[in-house]
Each structure stands twice: as structure tokens, then as C-alpha cells.
Amino acid sequence: MHILIAPNAFKNSLSAQVAAAALAKGVSQSSLNCTTECFPIADGGDGTAQLIIQKLKGEVIPVTVTDPLGRPVKTSFGLIDGGQTAVIEMADASGLRLLKTDELNPLRASSYGTGEMIKAALDTGARKIIIAMGGSATVDGATGILSALGARFLDATGNPLIHLPESLSQLESIDLSGLDNRLAGCEVVVLCDVDNQLLGDNGAAAVFGPQKGADAAAVKLLDAGLAKLSEVVMKTTGKNMAAIKYGGAAGGASAGVYALLNAKLVNGINYLLDITGFDDALQKAQLVITGEGSIDEQTLQGKGPFGVASRAKAKGLPVIGVAGKIPLESNERLSQYFDVLLAIGHGPADIATALADTEKNLIRTGQSIGNMLKM
Numbered sequence: 162m163h164i165l166i167a168p169n170a171f172k173n174s175l176s177a178q179v180a181a182a183a184l185a186k187g188v189s190q191s192s193l194n195c196t197t198e199c200f201p202i203a204d205g206g207d208g209t210a211q212l213i214i215q216k217l218k219g220e221v222i223p224v225t226v227t228d229p230l231g232r233p234v235k236t237s238f239g240l241i242d243g244g245q246t247a248v249i250e251m252a253d254a255s256g257l258r259l260l261k262t263d264e265l266n267p268l269r270a271s272s273y274g275t276g277e278m279i280k281a282a283l284d285t286g287a288r289k290i291i292i293a294m295g296g297s298a299t300v301d302g303a304t305g306i307l308s309a310l311g312a313r314f315l316d317a318t319g320n321p322l323i324h325l326p327e328s329l330s331q332l333e334s335i336d337l338s339g340l341d342n343r344l345a346g347c348e349v350v351v352l353c354d355v356d357n358q359l360l361g362d363n364g365a366a367a368v369f370g371p372q373k374g375a376d377a378a379a380v381k382l383l384d385a386g387l388a389k390l391s392e393v394v395m396k397t398t399g400k401n402m403a404a405i406k407y408g409g410a411a412g413g414a415s416a417g418v419y420a421l422l423n424a425k426l427v428n429g430i431n432y433l434l435d436i437t438g439f440d441d442a443l444q445k446a447q448l449v450i451t452g453e454g455s456i457d458e459q460t461l462q463g464k465g466p467f468g469v470a471s472r473a474k475a476k477g478l479p480v481i482g483v484a485g486k487i488p489l490e491s492n493e494r495l496s497q498y499f500d501v502l503l504a505i506g507h508g509p510a511d512i513a514t515a516l517a518d519t520e521k522n523l524i525r526t527g528q529s530i531g532n533m534l535k536m
């Protein structure tokens with residue numbers, strides 16, 4: 162039997178690579194006679210660019226940019242296709258993981274550093290830029306990214322707004338005359354980790370603002386600011402940031418680059434699976450194991466394990482989903498994609514212990530899966 166092991170990262174615990182290796186180790190310690198292939202995945206959020214760059218054997222270009230609070234951060238992006246295409250991870254410059262809990266400041270956090278990475282990519286001569294968006298600390302509708310690339314966000318007196326995104330409700334016009342003209346000849350593709358739209362109860366501020374430190378008042382202010390941005394963008398470009406699917410990803414940065422850089426917004430997991438040749442790996446498999454920190458109804462909204470499971474199911478393959486948390490009761494919708502769902506925990510544990518034990522839990526779960534299949 163050949164098993165394809167394709168988990169997402171286990172948030173706050175293990176990268177997708179380590180999770181896949183742990184499951185494979187467990188299976189190899191079982192009594193099952195089988196071969197395995199590790200195919201770690203990501204859905205646009207943290208780790209996506211790294212996986213693409215690794216899989217496509219890209220060149221890593223080091224760069225120093227500014228973090229969400231304007232401090233220098235050493236990071237990198239990748240070049241693939243012989244240098245024609247740059248692959249950027251927004252979270253490397255503007256990610257939540259760059260801030261300590263007491264530094265979270267969604268009213269001021271800026272995506273400027275991601276714009277600096279785009280600029281650095283243009284400097285290499287890249288003609289296409291893939292940006293993985295998710296895991297961000299910002300809710301600025303890409304105003305930071307665009308400012309780094311030369312756009313100016315102006316108030317009623319024609320002065321540039323300071324303290325974005327907090328001041329967005331004073332936006333009156335956008336000056337695009339200074340926008341880096343190399344962007345005109347460059348295709349921008351954004352890999353989105355969620356399909357939420359920009360505004361409202363299901364939008365960037367309301368759903369993802371709280372995890373970036375926004376209280377109820379800040380969520381309201383940010384949502385109103387993004388609505389104002391959308392209104393002015395509509396006047397300036399005729400493009401509707403508020404209506405685009407995926408526009409709520411990464412604090413609306415996806416919607417901003419869609420409207421002002423003509424970026425194409427796509428489902429992160431599907432793009433990753435396509436570009437990394439997942440279907441070829443699937444071709445050889447008789448069983449697929451995928452997983453993530455939690456597998457529940459939300460998984461079906463385009464998350465990584467869902468992307469993997471739907472492709473496996475399209476080929477009639479059995480799928481085992483492993484997660485720290487799974488629904489208590491069996492769920493008909495989930496069963497259409499996951500033949501078996503396994504919780505990896507070995508007993509009652511607080512979150513900190515569960516996170517610390519994830520690797521061991523995955524090894525043991527992999528071994529149990531192998532032994533069960535052998536039976």
C-alpha cells in the first residue's frame with residue numbers, strides 16, 4: 162500500500178513538514194507493509210510560500226523589510242520559473258507571529274513591509290508575483306502595501322493620511338501617480354486562506370480583527386475605514402473591493418491589491434496543490450492522510466484538509482483526517498470527504514500540554530493507523 166501524507170500545519174504547534182514527518186514515522190513503526198510520501202500542504206496562510214519555494218526548488222532571496230509596527234525584520238522571498246516568478250509570504254513581513262500579544266495594534270499595524278517585499282521582487286526582474294495572504298496582523302486593506310509601492314492616501318485637504326488604518330474614515334482621494342510603474346507589466350496572484358468578503362459581520366475586521374487585538378470598538382472603526390476605502394477606490398478605479406470573493410483575507414489586503422494592482426484572488430489550497438503537482442502524487446496513492454489543528458464544519462469552507470480530501474475523493478480514494486479537535490458527533494457533511502476522523506490526543510489535557518504533545522501524538526496516531534490497516 163502507498164500512503165500519501167498531506168497535513169496542514171498544526172497551528173501554534175507544528176509546521177506542516179514536521180506534522181507530515183511525524184505521521185510518516187508513526188506509520189513506519191507500525192506492522193503495516195507500506196510506502197509513504199510526505200506532501201505537507203498550506204492554504205495561503207503561514208508557510209504557503211515556503212512550501213511552494215521548497216517544492217519547486219526556488220532560489221531564496223534574503224531581504225530586510227519593516228514589520229507591522231515599522232521595525233526592521235530580516236526575511237526572504239523566493240524566485241521560481243528561472244527567476245520569472247517571485248513567491249512572497251505576507252506573514253513573513255506583516256504576520257501575527259511577528260508580534261507579542263501585548264504589541265498587537267490593529268489600528269496602526271501596517272502591511273507596508275509586504276509592499277517592500279513586492280518592490281524587492283520587482284528589483285530582481287520578476288514578471289509575476291505570487292503572494293500568499295493569511296496569518297496577518299493587519300486590517301489595513303493593503304494601504305501599507307500600496308504606500309510602499311508609491312500610492313498616496315489623501316484627506317480632504319490633499320494631505321497624506323497618517324496613522325493608517327485608524328484614519329481611513331478621513332480618506333478622500335487616492336493618488337496613484339507615483340505607483341511603481343513596473344507593476345503595470347507584472348501579473349499579481351494572491352493566494353487567499355479564506356473566502357470571506359471585505360466588509361460587515363462576515364468581513365475582515367469582524368471575523369479576524371479580534372485575533373489581531375481588536376476590541377468591539379476597534380472592529381467597528383476598522384470596518385468603517387475599510388468601507389470608506391472601498392467607496393473611494395470605487396470612485397477612483399470603478400472596481401468594487403467589497404463585492405470580491407476572498408476580499409476579506411489578510412485584513413482586506415487581498416481586496417486592496419485586487420482593486421489597485423489588478424491582482425487575481427484565488428483559493429490558496431487549490432493553487433498550492435496545482436503548482437506543487439499534488440495530483441501526480443495522488444495518482445500513486447491508495448490512501449490519503451491529512452490533518453490540521455481542528456477539523457470541523459469550517460474545514461469545508463476551503464481549508465487545507467478539505468482541498469486534499471476533495472481531490473482524493475474525486476479519485477475515489479479513502480481519506481483519514483487527523484486533528485487535535487474533531488466534532489463530538491459524527492457529521493454527515495464531513496463524512497463525505499473524510500472516511501475516518503481521528504482525534505490525536507491521548508487523554509484529557511490543557512491546551513498548552515496538547516500543543517506541546519502534538520508531535521508525539523501524531524507519531525502514535527500514525528502507528529495506530531498502520532496497525533489498524535494491517536488488521
Ligand SMILES: O=C(O)[C@H](O)CO
Binds near residue numbers: 206296297355
Ligand atoms: O490574515 C488574516 O486576517 C486571516 O488569516 C484571514 O485571512
